[in-house]
Amino acid sequence: MTGVLPDPPPIPDPRPGAHPAISMAGVSKRFSLSRRQSITAVEDIDLAVAHGEFVAVIGPSGCGKSTILRMLAGLETPTSGTVELNGASPAELVAAHRLGVAFQEHALLPWLSAWDNIALPFRVMGAKPDAERITSLIRLVGLSGFERARPKQLSGGMRQRIAIARALALEPDLLLLDEPFGALDAVTRRRMNLELQDIWAEQSITSVLVTHSVDEAIFLADRIIVLTERPGRIKIIEDVPFGRPRRRELMSAADFHSLADELTLAIDSGEPSPSEAGA
């Protein structure tokens, strides 16, 4: 940090010669609002994520969490800096159909059944849907018997499960989750967290989760990135010390709560700049 030369990427990849699953270097994103006005959503993000790692991004509202995710998905391009996924650009990973995304808006196609929505990634790729894979995903997200139901006929939780199954359909190299449970009630949300943790324990896909919920981040992630208020910069990177698989009881454990308190405080308090040192 205090050296003259910039630091090397902080996380060395365990496999020699391999690229990290995600590497963001000096990434900033500015949106222009009008001819003269622009806002900086995120600034100077350096981040490396290892293969098979689950990273959660938390921070105050409007800190640019979703912008980071959208840049990883190739939906936005950084104003400066570079984003690489497994050594290539997001566009290349997307073109190879190796990315899975699930957003807060489930974005299921209303005219397709649950089964056909999960089959969509196959069809977009121009491949025949793998019926066995789709059936097993439907079982995995606990929706057996609802294959023919349309999104409109299902509850919010069921729709999100289909959206997650759709994101997993092609066994992606990278899974991006933007507040996937944000629109759900607290009880359903907790149940979905447990389910996602089980699913993830089985598949160990490199994942990035953007969330408002500190508990959700701790329960699911290996590492938590806390962003500052806008423009979002990385404030803290916290390793989650709990082993896997994680059980429901973990959410009641004392060290779970103390970590949650610590992170909540970190989100809440302003930038620890010299002028605000006493805050």
Place this chain on the structure above:
Amino acid sequence: MGDRPASERWTAAAGGLAGIVMVGAAWEISGRLGLLGNRWPPLSDIAAALVERRDVFFRASTATMTDALAGWLAGLVIGFGLALIGHLVPILHRPIGRFATIVNSVPWVALGPLLVVAVAGAQRLTPLLFATLAVFFAGFVSISSGLRASSAAHNDVLTAMGAGKWARLRRLELPAAVPSIVYAAKLGAPAAMFGVIFGEWFGSDPPALGLLIVTTLRQLQTELLWASATLTALFAVVAFALLAGLERATAARYGP
């Protein structure tokens, strides 16, 4: 919408029927009493004329409906085709829109005789051409916006899936445009009838409903004139109602 209880639907249907019966009764009585002058025959006289000259009306209706159907289809296909080209080739979007607007704003009264004089054999095609003309523009406008109706969230998901132009068109944009296509078809049904009837004023062989309207008007055959006009309106209303039903069904499936 579609899931109103059955009892409520029956009540609505009964209400509609009662309305039609009342209008019919008012028509019959005012016609019998000559309240609206002697050019306003009672409904029963019109029905009698329809039955009496059923062979004429049957031939005329067949000719009119054939042209209306063909023109309706042609107008929808042309409107859809123009919308699709404008959608897939964005630089053509504006020129196509301008072209369609110009074609749509040519005065028909000028166009009809021009067609008959200029194009050999055009008389046979005039009704069909006007039906096409009446349908294509609304179809083009409606379907153009339908192809852009897919939500930002859906487009993001397709982009992240690595969808190319064709996959996006086939999997997202076309299905999302289905309601607008059905809407265009619904609006087009009465428009096609109007176009055909107008086109038939310039002559038709065999005598179709539009020609019957003109000739019976000239010959002051009031009952036959009313019968032709009523039949025309009936066809337009029935086609519109059928397509409105289809619209409700597709809205239930393709709507949000």
